[in-house]
Amino acid sequence: MDIIAPVITPFRNGKIDLDLYAEHIRNITAKGVDAVFVAGTTGLGPALSVEERKALLEAAASVARRVIFQIGSLVLDDAVALAKYAERFDAVEAVASVPPYYFPRLSERQIAKYFRDLCAATSRPVYLYNYPAAVGRDVDAKAAREIGCLKGVKDTNENIAHTLAYKRLMPHMKVYNGSDSLVLASFSVGLDGVVASSANYVPEALARLREAVARGDVERARSIQFAIDEILEAARPLGYSSAVYELVEIFQGYDAGEPRPPIYPLDPEEKAWLKAAVAQAKAKLAL
Numbered sequence: 701m702d703i704i705a706p707v708i709t710p711f712r713n714g715k716i717d718l719d720l721y722a723e724h725i726r727n728i729t730a731k732g733v734d735a736v737f738v739a740g741t742t743g744l745g746p747a748l749s750v751e752e753r754k755a756l757l758e759a760a761a762s763v764a765r766r767v768i769f770q771i772g773s774l775v776l777d778d779a780v781a782l783a784k785y786a787e788r789f790d791a792v793e794a795v796a797s798v799p800p801y802y803f804p805r806l807s808e809r810q811i812a813k814y815f816r817d818l819c820a821a822t823s824r825p826v827y828l829y830n831y832p833a834a835v836g837r838d839v840d841a842k843a844a845r846e847i848g849c850l851k852g853v854k855d856t857n858e859n860i861a862h863t864l865a866y867k868r869l870m871p872h873m874k875v876y877n878g879s880d881s882l883v884l885a886s887f888s889v890g891l892d893g894v895v896a897s898s899a900n901y902v903p904e905a906l907a908r909l910r911e912a913v914a915r916g917d918v919e920r921a922r923s924i925q926f927a928i929d930e931i932l933e934a935a936r937p938l939g940y941s942s943a944v945y946e947l948v949e950i951f952q953g954y955d956a957g958e959p960r961p962p963i964y965p966l967d968p969e970e971k972a973w974l975k976a977a978v979a980q981a982k983a984k985l986a987l
């Protein structure tokens with residue numbers, strides 16, 4: 701069962717700090733993260749240029765053994781170019797894509813065509829990144845099976861049964877849940893793993909949670925999950941994508957840069973409030 705980190709993209713003055721990005725990946729992979737998910741939601745993927753995404757991939761592939769590269773775009777040529785670019789790097793085990801978003805009236809056939817075009821563009825496995833709350837549509841297990849060429853899915857969904865259905869209909873598919881609140885559930889039902897933003901700030905806690913599940917210590921695993929839930933509850937009202945940067949500093953002890961507007965960084969009062977609000981969870985996790 702994999703712990704996959706959707707890695708934050710650290711900006712300084714509007715530019716990506718690639719050294720910090722690589723350093724951050726080095727730190728979290730040393731603490732139990734098995735693979736990194738580049739340019740996902742936590743990585744602000746849809747808010748990055750093609751050149752920026754390529755630069756991230758290059759940096760990630762130079763330090764991580766296993767990389768999944770999120771290539772989704774409303775410009776098909778860009779997604780195809782990123783799929784082809786990914787082939788240069790041995791560390792890339794798959795490319796993943798959100799379905800075409802924003803346009804509410806695309807048919808299921810049109811969505812399927814998009815994924816088949818990506819599959820045709822690359823020799824790497826193509827994964828579905830299903831995130832209905834962000835994308836506005838759900839490519840569920842039946843729709844994913846219909847597409848035919850998908851080798852994996854990251855389902856960012858609070859409904860574990862929805863995620864399990866992919867495994868039921870496509871047992872050979874890699875199936876990951878992307879919700880921080882379902883790490884315990886995902887490990888307990890034997891998914892292939894999790895893609896959890898908390899792997900940016902508490903990777904060692906996720907590793908311990910996985911160990912606890914493996915030895916059948918559900919109580920211990922649950923207490924770790926609950927501490928993570930407390931952090932989520934505190935951070936989400938502030939804008940979770942921005943709060944993750946601050947959580948890295950609070951839990952890992954280094955400056956993790958900032959998001960880029962329109963994903964605005966937290967202001968100083970919010971940062972101070974967050975630090976106080978997660979102090980108890982931090983003590984529980986003993987990080």
Ligand code: PYR
Nearest residue numbers: 706740741742856878
């Ligand atoms: C992402 O940040 O890409 C997740 O789905 C967790």
